Amino acid sequence: xxxxxxxxxxxxxIEINFEEVIRFEITExxxxxxxxxxDKYVYYYVTETGDEKTIEFEYNESFTNLLTISKEYLDKxxxxxxxxxxxLNNG
Amino acid sequence: MAYSFPxxxxxxxxxxxxxxxxxxxxxxxYNMKRDVLRSRVxxxxxxxxxxxxxxxxxxxxxxxxxxxxxxxPYNTHKVKxxxxxxxxxxxxxxxxxxxxxxxxLEYLATSSRYKLRVGSQKKWNPKPSQKHIKxxxxxxxxxxxxxxxxxxxxxxxxxxxxKMIEKHKQxxxxxxxxxxxxxxxxxxxxxxxxxxPILAKYKILYGKSWYKETPKDIDYPFFDKHTxxxxxxxxxxxxxxxxxxxxxx
Numbered sequence: 529x530x531x532x533x534x535x536x537x538x539x540x541x542i543e544i545n546f547e548e549v550i551r552f553e554i555t556e557x558x559x560x561x562x563x564x565x566x567d568k569y570v571y572y573y574v575t576e577t578g579d580e581k582t583i584e585f586e587y588n589e590s591f592t593n594l595l596t597i598s599k600e601y602l603d604k605x606x607x608x609x610x611x612x613x614x615x616l617n618n619g
Numbered sequence: 620m621a622y623s624f625p626x627x628x629x630x631x632x633x634x635x636x637x638x639x640x641x642x643x644x645x646x647x648x649y650n651m652k653r654d655v656l657r658s659r660v661x662x663x664x665x666x667x668x669x670x671x672x673x674x675x676x677x678x679x680x681x682x683x684x685x686x687x688x689x690x691x692p693y694n695t696h697k698v699k700x701x702x703x704x705x706x707x708x709x710x711x712x713x714x715x716x717x718x719x720x721x722x723x724l725e726y727l728a729t730s731s732r733y734k735l736r737v738g739s740q741k742k743w744n745p746k747p748s749q750k751h752i753k754x755x756x757x758x759x760x761x762x763x764x765x766x767x768x769x770x771x772x773x774x775x776x777x778x779x780x781x782k783m784i785e786k787h788k789q790x791x792x793x794x795x796x797x798x799x800x801x802x803x804x805x806x807x808x809x810x811x812x813x814x815x816p817i818l819a820k821y822k823i824l825y826g827k828s829w830y831k832e833t834p835k836d837i838d839y840p841f842f843d844k845h846t847x848x849x850x851x852x853x854x855x856x857x858x859x860x861x862x863x864x865x866x867x868x
Binding site (some may be wrong): 542543544545547548551552553567574577579604 | 653656657658659660661662663664665666668669676739740741742805827829852856858
């Protein structure tokens, strides 16, 4: 936590960050997500003890170390992402 | 296509109204003033896909924020009391309790239904190890009392006991059980024991609720102080459309 803990922020100081993602729901506790404006993919899951974990990677990376993610899911998400971007570009 | 929420799920407006009108939870409105949002709020537009909805993506919005309670100047009465008694003026509490807030909406307006979670998905630890907690458990006190009692005379050496307690308080990191769960596990008691069970009952809890028993005096979802603060902040910044004409100060 930063040093501004005791500082009462004025509402106008708060930065709002907008993001757009495609999310593929794998189970109730896990999903695969990709950002529209980047090559970043995120695999999110919750462990049995309630720990929230994320693994970040790029599509071109080797997936062999990401054992819990199926390549099939990843390809599906990527396909939807590409068509979504195409749709956005066509207005 | 809009993201599907349970049919009986309340809207933001309905939940704010319930929070304000129900005496059991109304205090969250007053406590909201003590809450501070972190310097960044993220709004995620999510295109949702699942195995059975591959060709029908559903849009939802996710608000991600963190907030913490601000003690100053709300605890100044303690300082005043200390001055009155001419005792040392204790500094106000600065314990860093900070919580994640995840609010999922169908669309960005107060008439939208929602899913919510405040705090982490971890399980509450009702009794952390004594070595972490400054507050002395009853059984620990009994053990230490035995240690400080002369076997022959059966007399308790209070000074020795107090020294043991003082030494322990200096080495333990967390104030009490609630402080441990907040700082170490990211859990807020009000949400863990009251809010999440009722949200789970309405199937609008983001993630799962470890605690199943719903509170006796609360029969409908309400908002905690952190979530209220996020909602009113978003309305003020014209991100959340106030289409239900909710009164915003």
